[in-house]
Structure formats: structure tokens, C-alpha cells
Amino acid sequence: MAQLILNHLTKDFGGNGRPAVADVSLTLRRQAFLALLGPSGCGKTTVLRMIAGFEQPSDGSISYGERRLSDAGRALPPEKRNMAMVFQSYALWPHMTVAQNVGYPLKVRGISGAQWQMRVGEALSLVKLTEYAERRPAELSGGQRQRVALARCLVTQPDVVLLDEPLANLDQHLRKAMEETFRAFHERSGATMVYVTHDQAEAMALATDVAVMSEGRLLQVAAPAHIYARPEGRVVGGLIGRGSILRLSLPENGERRLDWPVLREALGPRDVAARAAGGGSLADVPPADVLVRPEQVHRGTDGIRMRVVSSVFEGERFALDLALAMASG
Ligand SMILES: Nc1ncnc2c1ncn2[C@@H]1O[C@H](COP(=O)(O)OP(=O)(O)OP(=O)(O)O)[C@@H](O)[C@H]1O
Numbered sequence: 001m002a003q004l005i006l007n008h009l010t011k012d013f014g015g016n017g018r019p020a021v022a023d024v025s026l027t028l029r030r031q032a033f034l035a036l037l038g039p040s041g042c043g044k045t046t047v048l049r050m051i052a053g054f055e056q057p058s059d060g061s062i063s064y065g066e067r068r069l070s071d072a073g074r075a076l077p078p079e080k081r082n083m084a085m086v087f088q089s090y091a092l093w094p095h096m097t098v099a100q101n102v103g104y105p106l107k108v109r110g111i112s113g114a115q116w117q118m119r120v121g122e123a124l125s126l127v128k129l130t131e132y133a134e135r136r137p138a139e140l141s142g143g144q145r146q147r148v149a150l151a152r153c154l155v156t157q158p159d160v161v162l163l164d165e166p167l168a169n170l171d172q173h174l175r176k177a178m179e180e181t182f183r184a185f186h187e188r189s190g191a192t193m194v195y196v197t198h199d200q201a202e203a204m205a206l207a208t209d210v211a212v213m214s215e216g217r218l219l220q221v222a223a224p225a226h227i228y229a230r231p232e233g234r235v236v237g238g239l240i241g242r243g244s245i246l247r248l249s250l251p252e253n254g255e256r257r258l259d260w261p262v263l264r265e266a267l268g269p270r271d272v273a274a275r276a277a278g279g280g281s282l283a284d285v286p287p288a289d290v291l292v293r294p295e296q297v298h299r300g301t302d303g304i305r306m307r308v309v310s311s312v313f314e315g316e317r318f319a320l321d322l323a324l325a326m327a328s329g
Contacts, residue, residue: 002065
């Protein structure tokens with residue numbers, strides 16, 4: 001089965017700073033749904049644009065199965081890649097009806113008549129817009145417009161669908177509903193999807209794989225549950241899920257997962273922590289980053305004292321911001 005392969009992909013726009021994308025390698029199996037996540041300016045859109053063929057790599061290559069799509073020497077034009085891209089701005093033709101917008105890529109490919117009707121009808125039905133076929137984009141809500149853009153993508157039966165923050169312009173409620181549409185779209189189309197987002201909750205909800213980038217580099221790629229449980233380093237730990245990262249001197253026992261007694265001692269006075277290390281002093285042990293998730297914090301008699309800095313009502317629960325006596329967060 002064909003795979004999308006990024007091999008040491010690099011893009012340098014020629015400024016004085018670091019490359020926009022630096023040495024990114026990634027293999028995506030067919031039907032994977034990759035969420036590309038990271039802070040603003042980390043290179044997500046540039047990766048997407050290179051896959052689509054709108055930018056040429058400065059180094060490295062992109063292949064789909066055996067087929068080389070681009071490298072620093074040559075690049076297959078976007079229309080020859082059998083990919084489709086969905087933008088934040090929808091990019092619909094205002095003078096065309098919904099059906100004409102959806103069917104436009106078929107028309108460009110010379111498909112008309114009954115075949116055109118059937119494929120447009122199927123695509124509209126999938127995004128639940130059959131009744132809106134004759135409307136114009138101006139007569140639709142933001143969510144409906146985005147569904148038209150998705151349907152237009154679906155009719156071409158692309159191998160790869162590239163989505164650049166497709167829900168960024170929608171309100172929270174609509175985003176949730178659209179996540180369902182994306183899931184159905186993914187199942188139905190069987191395409192490989194690459195989805196750029198700032199929103200880690202959205203990424204976790206939709207993706208089969210999450211890739212985190214920072215400053216042009218790929219930091220970690222893993223399934224959502226894995227990256228949540230075992231983020232590599234401060235940047236990924238800070239981006240994925242909620243939690244606090246504490247800097248603590250810990251006894252070196254090679255364990256990544258800490259039992260509460262060990263953590264309690266590390267949070268306590270230094271001489272107690274030193275005992276946990278086997279009698280030596282922890283003063284020389286370089287501090288390590290310890291990620292604590294909200295669901296791992298329990299109230300009990302065996303605990304340590306914390307101060308409630310703030311309490312925010314979130315519907316089914318309160319979110320408390322807690323401060324330790326010795327560390328912030
Ligand atoms: N055409 C260009 N010419 C020069 N520099 C560019 C160009 N496109 C992007 N860059 C730079 O490359 C870096 C990465 O940009 P990119 O748009 O890929 O980031 P991003 O992660 O998608 O950001 P955001 O989440 O804000 O959209 C940025 O520093 C940006 O200024």
C-alpha cells in the first residue's frame with residue numbers, strides 16, 4: 001500500500017535565520033490521519049505546501065509510494081499529484097452554486113453528464129448538503145461553506161488530503177460538529193490526511209498519528225494516546241494535554257514513571273530526597289522535568305499541601321490552578 005514519505009525534508013527561504021523546515025523525516029501509511037501540531041511559525045504550513053507542490057524543498061525529498069514527487073532538483077506540479085488541499089478560507093467560487101463548486105474539479109478533468117451528477121450528489125450527501133445544492137456560497141454559514149470545500153475535495157478521489165487549519169474560522173460548537181464530518185470523510189475517502197492545527201484537543205480527537213514540530217524540526221510522532229502518556233521533552237509535554245512541568249532532582253533509578261512516594265520525597269525537603277537516592281546528596285543531581293497531569297492529582301491524607309491559586313468552573317468540573325510551596329504550577 002502506498003505511503004507518503006518525507007525524507008530529510010528541508011526548506012530554507014534564504015533569510016538569515018534558521019530554515020523554516022529542517023530535516024523532517026516521516027512515513028505515513030495510506031489512510032493515516034496525521035495531525036501536524038506546533039507553535040506559530042514552526043513550519044507546519046510549509047511542510048503542507050511542500051507536500052502539495054506549492055513549494056519546492058531546498059533539500060530532502062517527498063515520495064508517494066515508489067513515485068518521487070519532489071526534491072531540490074525537480075518537482076511534480078500540484079495538479080499531477082492527485083492531492084487536494086482544504087484551506088481555512090474555503091476558497092469557493094462565489095458565482096457558482098454549491099453543486100457547481102463541488103463539481104468544478106470534475107469538469108476540469110472532462111467529466112460531465114450522469115457521471116458528474118452522480119459524483120457530485122454522493123459528495124454532497126456525505127457532507128449533508130444535498131438540499132443546498134442550488135445555493136450560492138454567500139447564502140451558507142461558515143460550517144456549511146467548509147463542508148462544500150470538503151465535498152469538492154472528495155469528488156476527485158484524492159490519494160492525499162491536506163488541510164490547513166480548516167476549522168479555525170468556526171465557533172467552538174461548530175468545530176465539534178465538523179470533527180464528526182472529518183471523521184466520516186476520512187473513513188469514506190480512505191485518503192491519507194495531513195491536518196495542520198494549533199489546537200491539540202482537535203488533533204487528539206481526529207488523528208491516528210500526531211506530529212509535533214518546533215522551530216522547523218519534528219520533535220515526536222506517535223499515536224494520540226502514546227504522545228499524551230509519553231511526550232518527549234518540555235515542548236511536546238507543554239503542548240499536548242494539560243499539565244504542569246516541575247523541575248525536580250530525583251533519585252536515578254531509570255524509571256520514567258514515578259511512584260507517589262518517590263515524587264513526594266522529591267517535592268519535600270532535600271535531605272529526605274537524598275535518602276531516597278540511597279543516602280547520597282541530591283544537590284549534585286541535575287534536575288529533571290516531571291510532567292504532572294490533572295487526572296494524576298488526588299486529594300488525600302497522604303499528600304502534600306498546596307495552595308489554590310484559581311478555580312474556574314468548566315461545566316462538568318472545576319479547573320484548579322495549584323501552587324506547591326517549593327515550585328510554581
Ligand atoms: N514564502 C516565505 N518566504 C519567507 N519566509 C517564509 C515564507 N513562508 C513561510 N516563511 C517562514 O517560515 C517559517 C515557518 O512558517 P509556516 O507558515 O510554515 O509556520 P506555521 O507553523 O504554519 O505557522 P502558523 O501556525 O502561524 O501558520 C516562519 O518563520 C515564516 O516566517
